[in-house]
Amino acid sequence: MISSLDEKLLLNLRQNARISVSDLARKMSVSRSTVQNRLARLEATGVIRGYSVELGAAYAASQVEAHVSIKVVQKLTAQTNRALEAIPQVSQLYSVSGEYDLIAIVQARSLEQLSMILDGIGNLEGVERTNSAVVLETRFRR
Secondary structure (H helix, E strand, O other), X not given: OOOHHXXXXXXXXXXXXXXXXXHHHHHHOOOHXXXXXXXHHHHHOOOOOOOOOXXXXXXXXXXXXXXXXXXXXXXXXXXHXXXXXXXXXXXXXXEOOOOOOEEEEEEEOOHHHHHHHHHHHHOOOOEEEEEEEEOOOOOOOO
């Protein structure tokens, strides 16, 4: 269980994961050692798994994104997951309920590259069929 102070810390990190411990302490009106200890505990308990790069708006706008629903042969699910993880343009992979088993978020430099990636996914051993939806506009992202 995390405290309200931990929640405030996580909120600040979501807004800027590169913020210094000193700046976090000032923003939260606590000591630097309090922030360091809480960060260490959140990391040790797995609440914070890591820190990542958030792409700038101009770069993200230059990318083509698609959501790919994937129906998988059940006995080959683990193998298919590994194959999808090996594709650098697959940024996220979700296991879902319903007609399809997985949803992959694919990001490409162009429609041509996206088409090649989608063909590759469709040809993976264990993939029965796919259904793709190209993102036309991102209204908001949290």
